[in-house]
Amino acid sequence: MKKHQLILITWLALLIGSLRPAAAQEVAHVNIGAMIVCELASSTNIPPSFSGDGCTTMNGRLVSPHKRAIWLRMTVDIPETMAHSPRPLGLFISAKAASRAWVNGQLIGNNGEPAHNAEAEVPGRMDAVFPVPHGLLHAGENTVIIQMSGHHGYIGLVSPIHFIAIAAYAAPSDTILREYMPSLLPLGVLVLGALYFGVLAIRRRDYGPRLLIPLTALFSAAQLLAEVSRGFTPYLYPFHDIRLVLILAFAVATGVSLFLHVLTRFLGKHRWLIAGISLVIYAALLLFADGFDRKSSLALLLPSLYAMMIAVYASTRGAKLAGGYAAALFLFSGLIFFTPTQFLDTYFYYCVAGLLLFLFIGEIRDHQRERRLREREKARADKLQVILDESRERESPTNIKITSAGKVEFIPTSDIAFCKGAGDYVELTVKGRAPVLHSQSLNDMETELPGTFLRVHRSYLVNTAFIRALEREASGAQLILTTGETVPVSRRILPSVRKALT
Structure with a gap:
């Protein structure tokens, strides 16, 4: 079973469990x-x-x-x-x-x-x-x-x-809070999702559809807190009007953010014209709806219907994930339409959290796909750089100044097979001569050597021109050099070494 399917099934089980009838009270x-x-x-x-x-x-x-x-x-x-x-x-x-x-x-x-x-x-x-x-x-x-x-x-x-x-x-607030308690379970999903994907979008400077997902989660969390505030404190009745306005405002913000996310993700041409017309109709229907419960239901139903139609259209055009969006939004809209009062009281926060989990999974998959592409591009760039460095070294070898036992000499880097760290010193294995002890740390040495040298272990730098093979053993991995010597490869660095040598 795929990971994202397991997450959604687990969330559905939590939703069903939260809907168990409360203990009977006369x-x-x-x-x-x-x-x-x-x-x-x-x-x-x-x-x-x-x-x-x-x-x-x-x-x-x-x-x-x-x-x-x-x-x-x-x-x-x-x-x-x-x-x-x-x-x-x-x-x-x-x-x-x-x-x-x-x-x-x-x-x-x-x-x-x-x-x-x-x-x-x-x-x-x-x-x-x-x-x-x-x-x-x-x-x-x-x-x-x-x-x-x-x-x-x-x-x-x-x-x-x-x-x-x-x-x-x-105490009435205790009784009300017990009724609201199951609704608090999705709060963690909403808050963590808002924080994680908000930071991710800001770091990537993506202020388009990806930022709208954490905004949807944030507004849903705020609506949840406004809703359950009735169970936290026995407030005076004038505050109830403020609470209702906050619930409606956050419901509008949640619905609009969801709609704009789907719109900007799947539509390009004329999308802002479509957004403008849709939002005008949306505002007019909300204005003339009776009662705050009906307004709050419409505040979520209409944007999800708009978003579903966009996803269906995008699916017919072959857009990735559009079919999943359409199915999730169809289910979401259906629950609002057929159970408007129960939806707001019982299902809403689970359904929003479930819908956001679906969106989060899609974003994670996109992020992983983009990261793999960046890693492949970086690996290709690094390999190209190594090839260029090797070519440059063959045409014009660089020399490095070595200080050992008070004597200074210049050694061509193309002759160095590998460098082994030894505290504040580095032991150089040089072709055709005995090892040389250099009074410099391995980290400082790494910054001076050309790109043909690869860090394979915290204590070893290897010249890629001398690598003959990479072997895996029960105790770990090692490089076989053309000099006949072997160099250990760190488990942590092994994937990078394998990519560099591919």
Whole structure:
């Protein structure tokens, strides 16, 4: 099995494992499908009768406390086991509002201070829990009344009331973080991918399609952190609007970066005209979409569809990797289209990380291919240089000044078979005479000798004109010289020596 296939299969296994259902917990959901909503003219903290003017029955999911104060009355059906449970219970409210709650006519707590105007209101937390006194609930139908106001919100949402339920008492942020925990697993892939490929692109001064891959990973990681911030801290509800804007902005940046990467990789002619038209349509559709969830889904769906069409077109033209891009983007787009809400909550970061893994593998393969080409070109250039040096040495041999035992002499480098390091000295094996000890280090000697000398070991420099053969043995490798002597070859340097002699 190929390495990149193993990586993708491992990632798919992690995705499936992360989608296992959580341990069951008994939760009594408040009936927010049909609640009585009252908006009173006067300011009061006493629950109304819910039967006068200004009160109506409506779908609670469409109720909004944005820029106003309202009263809500609803019911919750408590099972027998929960009513008699020894565990402490809590009323959980996730809504963009300050709130005050009553259960069966008894006030159980405040989340901020709801009021009729912004000056009097104290913003509450987005996710709050009110402890329910033991014995207050009974099996069957119970009444819940909530006073809400949202004067400090910035954006009016379609469904600002997310969740109302009674369950075992716990910190809401802990519960939310546990739900988000599987999404944190891809964070490492996104951050490491952004850093590695960002540095690689900058070092290569490639500010085109290769830089857009780490940017896609970086924006996805930022979107992930914005998403899970709800589980890190129980923030006040006005920050929820900022969080939603950040999620949408990073989703747009992720989608656009992905689209531009595919565009610049596979299209040449008219690509910027195509990019301009596509982005104008993209911006218009986002502007008129309802709700932040739908906007965030479209922010990712449309660019991936654009990119998929480009990859399909490039595949028909025989572009390398285009077919793989098209298949990966088809799967990615399909998941967004058929499961938009679940995709954002559960699959998104795994799918983005999986898609980026695919792109990373493609980039790694391209990088390895380019590196092999550079190595071959360098090997050819080095071999050519050796040939030129050998020719130059035959036509005009260079001499090197040797200092030994206080005597200075000049020896033709073409007569030196090899040099052996001996501490601060070098032992020269010279054709037709006894070895010569030279008072210089091997490293300094290497800089003075012509390119016909090859470093084969940390202690040996060999004149390539004297090499007859390269032999491999159980103990290592060695060079057989025309003088009949042998020189060891370092395991680390052996590949370079083999290339030089090829």
